[in-house]
Amino acid sequence: MKKLQGKIALVTGSSQGIGQAIAIRLAQEGANVVINYRSHPEGAEETLAKVKAAGGECYMTDGFTIQADTGLVADVQRMVSDSVAHFGKLDILVNNAGIEKNADFWDVTEADYDAVMNVNLKGVFFATQAFAKHVMVTQQPGKVINISSVHEDLPFPHFAAYCASKGGLKMLTRNLSVELAPWGITINNVAPGAIETPINTKLLNNPEQLGALLKNIPLKRLGKPADVASMVAFLASAESDYVTGTTFFVDGGLLWNYQEQ
Numbered sequence: 522m523k524k525l526q527g528k529i530a531l532v533t534g535s536s537q538g539i540g541q542a543i544a545i546r547l548a549q550e551g552a553n554v555v556i557n558y559r560s561h562p563e564g565a566e567e568t569l570a571k572v573k574a575a576g577g578e579c580y581m582t583d584g585f586t587i588q589a590d591t592g593l594v595a596d597v598q599r600m601v602s603d604s605v606a607h608f609g610k611l612d613i614l615v616n617n618a619g620i621e622k623n624a625d626f627w628d629v630t631e632a633d634y635d636a637v638m639n640v641n642l643k644g645v646f647f648a649t650q651a652f653a654k655h656v657m658v659t660q661q662p663g664k665v666i667n668i669s670s671v672h673e674d675l676p677f678p679h680f681a682a683y684c685a686s687k688g689g690l691k692m693l694t695r696n697l698s699v700e701l702a703p704w705g706i707t708i709n710n711v712a713p714g715a716i717e718t719p720i721n722t723k724l725l726n727n728p729e730q731l732g733a734l735l736k737n738i739p740l741k742r743l744g745k746p747a748d749v750a751s752m753v754a755f756l757a758s759a760e761s762d763y764v765t766g767t768t769f770f771v772d773g774g775l776l777w778n779y780q781e782q
């Protein structure tokens with residue numbers, strides 16, 4: 522019996538990067554997966570094909586793609602209710618979609634601040650609310666996994682709104698772990714460090730910046746989306762039933778690395 526057999530998972534932002542790897546990994550563990558995208562339908566289709574193939578010949582996994590801007594409350598509510606309507610229930614919510622904007626603090630515009638906070642925090646808040654309401658009715662256990670960042674703790678100069686959103690996500694998870702526990706819902710954060718994904722395209726194409734970053738990573742490599750996905754698979758499964766309200770760093774040691782030269 523596969524770890525997530527019979528489970529239905531919704532993964533936001535799963536048309537690329539970490540979200541795509543999570544969707545595929547959860548399907549490999551036996552889950553059916555709802556693949557959310559905002560503006561890359563072709564990426565979402567690619568994820569869907571891999572989700573469907575994930576079970577191999579002897580085990581069928583299913584999925585469907587759904588367009589929704591997770592920065593919009595009406596969109597996230599529709600996304601959750603359509604997922605429930607399609608599969609009849611939802612067991613696992615992975616709030617993965619996230620964006621960042623690089624600017625000096627004094628130049629940050631209201632539009633950029635709102636864009637970051639809406640996707641990284643407000644959308645997570647209301648997707649989790651819609652998911653919790655569903656789980657409360659079905660009285661089945663629920664798992665919420667938020668993809669946060671080392672920057673829920675670690676300052677990242679020139680990314681002030683991003684850090685504020687991830688710091689908010691840290692506290693949201695702590696708070697909801699207490700409030701949702703009576704309903705059998707656990708909620709945890711996975712906090713990646715530097716991972717090879719499209720959000721890091723600029724960095725990956727800048728050898729000098731990349732070299733400086735690698736010096737700060739004790740394990741001396743960037744992470745891969747699959748490194749993050751394996752932690753999510755654990756948190757989505759019954760193996761983590763006694764785990765809630767905490768953050769798991771997947772960062773090659775980046776966060777706690779300090780050395781005097």
Ligand code: BGC
Pocket residue numbers: 621669670671672677713714715716720721724
């Ligand atoms: C950010 C990346 C950054 C990494 C390590 C992530 O949260 O999205 O841009 O490279 O943290 O600092």
